[in-house]
Amino acid sequence: MATNKPVGVERSFVRHDFKVAPLDLRWHSLSVTINRPRASPVLALQPCSGAMEAGSLLAAMGPSGGGKTTLLNALAHRGPSSGGEVLYGGSVWSARLKRRVGVVEQDDQVLQQLTVGESLRFAAALRLSHLTPAAREARVASLLAILRLASCEGTQVGDSSSAASRGISGGERKRLCIACELLTMPSLLFLDEPSSGLDSSMAYVVVDVLRELAHTHGVTVVASIHQPSSQVFALFDSLLLLKAGLTLYHGPRAAAADRFGALLGKARPPDFSAADWLMEVLVLERCSTAQELLLRAEAEAAAESAFESAAPVRASAEASSADAASPPPTWAYQVRVLGARAWRLARGSIWVHEIAALQLCIGLLAGFLFFRLGYDAADARSRFSASFLSSINWMFFPLMAALPLVPRDERMARRQLQQARPQSELQQGAACVSAWYVPTTSIALLPELLLLVVNAVPFYWLAGIADDAAAFALTLLSQVLIVVTFHSVGLLLAVGATFTRANSGTLSMLFMSFCFLFTGIFVPPSQMPLPELRFANPLYYATSLIAQLVFLQGTEYASPVPGGPPVPRDEVLATLGIGTPASGCGACGVTCSRAPRRPDPLAVAGVFRAVGRGSSSAAAGPREWVVALR
Structure with a gap:
């Protein structure tokens, strides 16, 4: 039957040096059962048989939920297969064979x-x-x-x-x-709904390409399709009709409408295309149960005959040896290729003017808010607040920037590398994750680190919390560590969302809420129901680390009482609930020989204010310092 291509669609008749080793496909009594939690199993695909010649184009057609995708997954050895036998060129599935089978999913990867x-x-x-x-x-x-x-x-x-x-x-x-x-x-190509979402002209081009692959280049093509136009339908060689997991027809595409018409006792109307009429018969249930059983019996008989009579077309020894001799890519090679790809993906987003301006404004505003902090009682709490603000800024941005990296990029890299080395899928999957993680994370961190410098320079200079180069370098290095930590946490949440089918944004908001609440800023650790929870909070460690550096230059702080002796820096930090290796509080995991006095929880929980009244005392000790901080 001659096919009429849509107007405006050009077909290429140029031949290229692309010829695959032929491979036929046969299946016998293939069935699929899906186990459901807390429910009885469902037989998604009734036992069916069939055969395909090498270099042919088969359409698996039927209504939604008919079992088309289930059948394709079972034939491609990608989903559960409860019973039956599938032969690829007369051989059962093997790791070497996986390289010769291609699968194009419905979602564009x-x-x-x-x-x-x-x-x-x-x-x-x-x-x-x-x-x-x-x-x-x-x-x-x-x-x-x-x-x-x-x-x-x-x-x-x-x-x-x-x-x-x-x-x-x-x-x-x-x-x-x-x-x-x-x-x-690949010698065998499976496609799930290749014309989905396309107009008739674009669908024709796609299926016409598949027909050329089959007839010219020897690829055996199986495509599921919902309801093609008459021009697209005419491109297929054979047809397999499915309804509710039952095979109602398997044979030449041109004979399907005549067979259904003979069974129903009336011919297809002249104004109906064959595909539309077949779908109407299936969807509107124009066939009785007895007629469906008869169709199924005839389809099974024809499929059994085709299965038994088909002579398997095996791959040549040259093709098989070439597959076996293909070495897998090394880890260093994977890192190099994925790094180059990650750089291309990041182009245009390494430096975004709007985001850089945002971070500059945040740094300027924070710097003016904490302008030129000193070393007295009135500034101690402000220094601690500046530490907290600096930490939460670089918790939020790196974490949220890491969330969209995982779902598609890592999945594509894993799939491509597993197909490159099918002999060792488990090892290759592990290598793929690390080979993807190293370059992707390194390149994704570049814009965050650049923005960190843009934010930190005005903030620290205006606030006066890093007055010399050494203090600024140490503080900036600590901020880099915070950025890397929360970027990794964002990747972890994205991976967890992928495996649990949860929303990564919801998980990230839940995690950040936990970080905010359990830092010891809003509620002192001594008043928490479970104070140990703060040790599972990375923001707690980040704030403590920055606070250690923010208070680094002021080894002694002016007494809140006029004429009183200066208070050591470690006493100030202990009063704020932050331990140091010198004070031996244990917050940083170091056990020291000298333990400090127990910090007053009121000093940690209270609102810090400057002391405006004097004292007649000649000297002020730690208790006076705590009262002043309260």
């Missing part, structure tokens, strides 16, 4: 900040590390031509849901995902 060419080249560098750069570039150029992406090679992928950052079209995005899967030249 592409990074918005990269261009089309960069996306393909970075994927090729990870998955084809055994090839020379020239060979990888030739593979990329060939796929750009086959998938008809050469015209948009330099276009950024962008976000299709945002008009401000829109890049390539939906059809080009889908073809880019297909191209990434074709880098390893």
Whole structure:
């Protein structure tokens, strides 16, 4: 049957040096049962059989919930398979075979900040590390031509849901995902709803590319599809109809409508396309239960016959040996490639003028608020408040900036590297995480560290809490440690949200609330129901560390009582509830020989104010200092 392509759609008849080893697909009595917690198991896919010739294009069609994705996952060895047998070229599934099977998910797994060419080249560098750069570039150029992406090679992928950052079209995005899967030249390709979200013209281009891959380049293609147009439907070679997990038809695409029409006793109306009419029969339940059982029996009989009569098409020894000889990428190579990709992803966001201006304003405002702090009783609490403000600023920004790094970037890197080394998935997964974490975190921290300098210079200079270069350097180094810590906490929360299906923003707000409440600032540790909780709070350690440095220059503080002796710095910190190695409070984990006097909780919890009245006492000791701080 001749196919009429939509107006304006051009088809490429250029042949490229891209020919895969043929591989047929057969399955027998394949079923899938999904176990549910606190509920009985569900048979998502009834036992079914079928066969596909190498280099053919099969459409798995049916209503929503019919079992299309379940069948694809079972055939691709990606989901639960309760029973049956699947043969790939006459062989059962193996780790070596995984490299010859490609899967394109319904959700587009592409990074918005990269261009089309960069996306393909970075994927090729990870998955084809055994090839020379020239060979990888030739593979990329060939796929750009086959998938008809050469015209948009330099276009950024962008976000299709945002008009401000829109890049390539939906059809080009889908073809880019297909191209990434074709880098390893798989013999078998599974696609879940490749035309989802596309108009009829773009859907035709995508399926036409799949047809060319099958007929010209020898790829066996299985695609699930919901309700294609008549032009798209005519591109498929064979059809598999599913409804509620039951296979109602499996055979040539052109004969499906006639078979259903004969069963129902009436022919397909001339104004209905075959795909629309078949979907109407399935969805509107034009078939009785008896007719469905008859269809299922005939489909099973035809599938059994095809399964038994099909001669397996095995891969050549050359292709198998090439797969086996492909060495996995080393950890250093992964870090180098993922580091280059992370740098490309971060371009344009290393220095953002608006965020830099925000941090500069925060530093100026805080500096004027704590302008030129001195070393007397009135300034002690202000110094401690400045320490807390400095800590919470660099808790919030690095933590929130780390949340969006994990969900797509790490998942894509893990998948590409696992496909590059299927022989050792567990080890490769572990290597992938560390190889992704090191460069991604290092590059993602660059803008935070630059903004830290922009904020800290005016803040510390105006407040006078780091008057010399050594004190400023130590304080800045401590702030760098705080930034790295909370950036890592943000990554941890993002990973936890991925595994628990929770919202990373909700988890981060819960964590920051805990940090605020259990620092000892608002409620003294002695009055907390569980004072030990503060030791699980990284903000507690951050505030204590900055306070140690903020009070570093003032070794002695003026007495609040006129004529009184100066009070040692350690006594001031102990009164504030902050221990030092010299005081032996244990807050920093150091046990010292001399323990300080127990701090007055009223001094920690109270509001600090300057003492405006004098004293007739000739000397003032620690008790007078505590009263003044109260």
